[in-house]
Amino acid sequence: MPRWFTALFWTSIALAAVVVGLSTWDAFTARPPEPDPALKRTVKIVRDQWGVPHISGKTDADVAYGIAIAQAQDDFRDLEESLAAVRGRAGAISGEDGAKFDFVGHLLDANAVAEKGYASLSPATRALVEAYAQGLNDYARKNAREVRLQGLFPVTGRDIVAGFALRSPFFFGLDRPLSALLDDRLPPRDAGPADERGSNAFAVAGRRSADGTTRLILNSHQPWEGAVAWWEMVVHSDAGWDFAGVNFTGAPFGLMGHNKVLGWTNTVNRPDLIDVYKLVLDDSGKRYRLDGQWRDLEQRRVWLRVKYGPLVLPIPRTVYRSVHGPVIKNALGAFAIRFAGIGEVGQVEHYYRLNKARDFADWQAIMATQGVPATNFIYADAKGHIGMFHNALFPARAPGFDWRGVLPGDTSKALWTAYLPWSANPHVIDPAAGWVANANNTPFLSTAPANELKRSDFSEDMGIETQITNRAMRYQARFAQLGNQQISREQLLSIKYDKGYDRAGWAGRWWDEVLALDTKGRPDLQKAQALIRQWDFTLDCQGAADTLVALAFAQHARFAYLQKPVPNARAGLEDAVAGLTRHFGRLDPPLGDFQRLRRGKVDLPLCGGPDALRAMIGDISADGRRVGNNGDGYIMLVEWTAAGQVKSESVHHFGAAATRPQSPHYNDQSPLFAAERFKPVTFPAKPAG
Template sequence: MKRLAKILGILAAVIAVVAVINIAANSQWWAQQESIAAPETEYDVVIHRDSWGVPHILGETDADASFGLAYAHAEDDFATIQELIATARGRAGELTGAPGAGQDYVWHLFDVSADVEARYETDISPEARAVIEAYADGLNLYASEHPEELRLRGLFPVSGQDIATGFAFTSPFFFGIDRTLGALVASEDPPRAGERANERGSNAFAVAPSRNPDGATMLVVNSHQPWTGPVAWYEAHMTSNEGLDVMGGLFPGAPVPLIGHNRTIGWANTVNRPDLIDVYELTLNEDGDAYRFDGEWLPLESRRIWLHVRMGPLVLPVPETVYRSVHGPVIVNDNGAFAIRYGGIGEIRQVEQYYRLTRATNFEEWQEVMRMQAIPATNFIYADAEGHIARFYNARFPNRAEGYDWRGVLPGDTSDTLWTENAPFEQIPFLIDPEAGYIFDANSTPWIATAAEDNLDPADYSALLGIETNETNRMMRIVELMTDIGPIDWPALREIKYDMGYSQQSAAGSYLRQIAGLNFEPGEMSDAQQLLAEWDWNLDGEGRADALAAAILRSVMMAAYRGDPLPDPQLTFAGAVHFLRDNHGRIDPPLSEVLRLRRGDTDVAITGGPDALRAVYWGEPQDGVFVGNAGDSYIMEITWNSEGAVSARSVHQFGAATTRPDSRHYADQVPMFAAMEMKPTWFDADDLEANIVCTYRPGETAETADGTPCPR
């Protein structure tokens, strides 16, 4: 027994030592001891910060400007950028635990890094590679100067291939592949459409000179995104002496703005959800290591991988196996083996297409860039200085064969279902310069995007494309508000964009009618039912029933948006009533007490709601109130006057220093955003000059005009 006790004691001591080493090696402290070399390449770039903290970056070349953008963004949000890099390396689990490990599993499953490694030098142009690699160098410089902010050892230096991999890996998530993967991993049937599982939505409007009383062209950029995290917007202005001059919004890890405008063209993005994902059921042999295809047995490729998962202070290795067939990634579950193929599979040029968009100068050049189709999904709403407006239902549609149910699970034993080419560009819905003079989009079917007589005819497009037919409340409200509208100036367009109403033809209408039909005994529930019957169908904060309606619609509108079954009306209604009574002592508190926007010490009321044009979403209540966390975020109004000169206004839901609580720009735009007001962007150098607060080069001390340290 003494010998056994001694052995167990030694074993416990060894385990303890290993645990201590593991904790130390994976601690942030250890990461901060790492010495990161500054990049050897020299870049010629200056960063101007305006009075709102927005960076205006001037480089000698486009690559210089990208270097400066990376450095400026790292100053404002280095923590999130590091998460993006970890995701692009398949190391997210080391930072965020189980959720990140799930991403790492998909990273290995898709094997995007192998595609990038194989084709980075051949598929991406030298000009785009220079921009991508300069961006990586900007991050490396910041990391070398700020080791105290490093979160994970071995993450730097970053390469251009890491940036390209990050874009290629995340692209299919924008058209719903996470829902397909989630269902298959859980041994459930995959969804029958490209449905997304989150609140990413968007609005966009374009108005031609023919509808504006001053002959101006107008464009509203209004993407709906989470307010924090890897797909939260950041505003920047990039210029170079090579001709780059673009301002707009971008995500962490992006070397150029993804939405916005240059001198002569502008574009907005809205998420679309065409059916770009096909699932194939494989027929396996008895050993499970081969599948039948065209009468032959082909080996089922398999690779052993290790997921490194943070569990408290420890990071533990977890073994998994990933599979692949000729179709693409394969998931083996309780029901069999299922292969996945999706639009844009193997594509790595997403960053290049965005970069080329920033350099396009007219409609013809913009269309030529769009022909790349490297961005596999996402609508583009376009406007330009010449007065052109357009809505392009951008998607990398598979060229599918007739005779199969492409929204269901396909037979994986025949090459007849294995598409290898894309549908021709000309088959994609493209609405150009409608006679009505306006275009809109609200994550809805492309068949409703302007006046009824100018809409595209769905009969002209193949059903094999899998084009969505859904109609959001936002789309319905636009149609209701723009029917019979006269001249469209900015006040008229803003009234539509910031509308907080709900169409009675939407999911909200049918759902509330079900609640109205419920039978209650006299009392609190019947009183609440009567209150709801008086609601004016608008979450503008002016009605007694607004808080009750908001509490009901939160889960209802998101379920409708995703295509999920709606929750039980009686349970939802009762939950809303009890929530208001328990937390506010009444069923009719002002919406201003219930719906809030909080950032740091700033806490203000906000109006709007889920799937309203003034979109606001929230999660579980905090301290008895709903705290917005997504929806309207970075908003931009762009105008080309009758002479073709461009100007713009914008607002961010928080401010430029998105994750820097000590900065004065951490929440300085919150009151303006809540009040639905905007600031000038100072796109022209002459306008910017008087509003520059500080100027510096990356790596140098930021100073004001009189040489004092820059207030950040």
């Protein structure tokens, strides 16, 4: 818990006798929402044999209403928690952890951003988010026993938009400077995620495929549970919305997938899109200096309602804001944060329009509106076009500043107010090699070397990432092995499921360090070294050293991905040897016995490992097994034949019923996922009747 939170909590405890009335407010306020008889929806939800909802409606808004109903049926728990965070009431459900989200929501002023930007959305988009909110309200009214936080409903379209404003900047690393500043530390100089999350994406043009088929693989790595776990759907409206793919709780449309003529997937990128400014305050601490003039520091008192046992205690907190953006005061001074897309809600419009894009030109025109502040887009379509787009809202920064460090907050010369056009972003379109890919790596490693972009063509002030993951090195090597031959479906899937590690990358450096360790007097470590010396640099569940390696280099993989100094290899080796000896009585148990997929009564072996293209990340359970919870999750293969006909297959790591253990679809796809197989996607959905 941050120090500021601890202090305020105990202050509130001292006032508990005064605020008992407030503490019970969340449990006894507003009644469940009443339906609006004027809002009738023509929608039908039909689930396939895997429980995936096929949602059809007369209008797009009808479909959005159905998405809300189906999503609530599968995962009302995470929906409610997401909405509570938007409303500043997550602490009333989740205690201290939820209160942190509430504080950030107040700091970013997400609700005010949504309110201000709502009118800028098209009438069709506003109708969509309002219908989605209506679906959530109707579900909550009809299923009142599931509602944990009374007074949360009814929600509005503005709440849905605020959810995007709140969540978006964390996908390109806002949590890192925020966490540092709240802990009285300077922010890191590098951009990127705060934890080990990744994605893979591949597209192969029909002219390079053995059968003339254009293929797109969606393989975005997200946590396997929670508000940002993938949820699958297929939709149809009589107004021309046909889409198959996935979204997160709180989204009234697909975030990645395909329609009849085109599709895309995303991988998280990490360009430098966040700037931190050191403010100069006057003696009162209430004004800051800018261009020689003193300005009032905006401040607002907020209350974080935090659940402790049966009580919900109000904890006061002050949030500050300057012209730069939200401000955090700590032991080092006052720091303002400015990030790409600050104060904007265009991504709601952007994603909705992408769902209905008609061709490559239309799709690119939508992308050029720059509604999505950051994330790579990998594209393919029925005409055989492919592309890798390093999408980001790059600030138009003035030269002469250290944009990676803390910036001076007293001069407007360092305060950017505009962005570079989308055409300035790195992108590779229809390369001669006939393929593009990304695995959270620099955009200058997106296709065959002869077709790559040049780093020197882009300004250093853009802060374009230089990261090269093991996954990127592996797909480069695997495609290179194919030479100029046509790429078959099986070969592409073999690359996607690759479990190897590049000898020239961090895994090779770890291997060298382990084998160089002085293990005199430690026969157990000497035995481990001998086993690791035999390792073939794959975690395919075939080698005797696979489990020992997967366990021993896990922290190396994590720190390499986060671009942090890697930990000492000896400690990881010692911990791995001790754990395997304690739980297995040997150093060479099969990897499939150690690495498991567990969900309800399902308990299955998993191959692969951290930062492999078959990425497996998890936590060690009480019985010494690593249980998967991140990495490879939802996967979709989209194919357009030479004649332009589309079909797709997909697999989810668990199933459609995200938080419904009683449902047969709680874990029915897990055997397919563990076996690296797919299920068919029935597309398009049938019209509502």
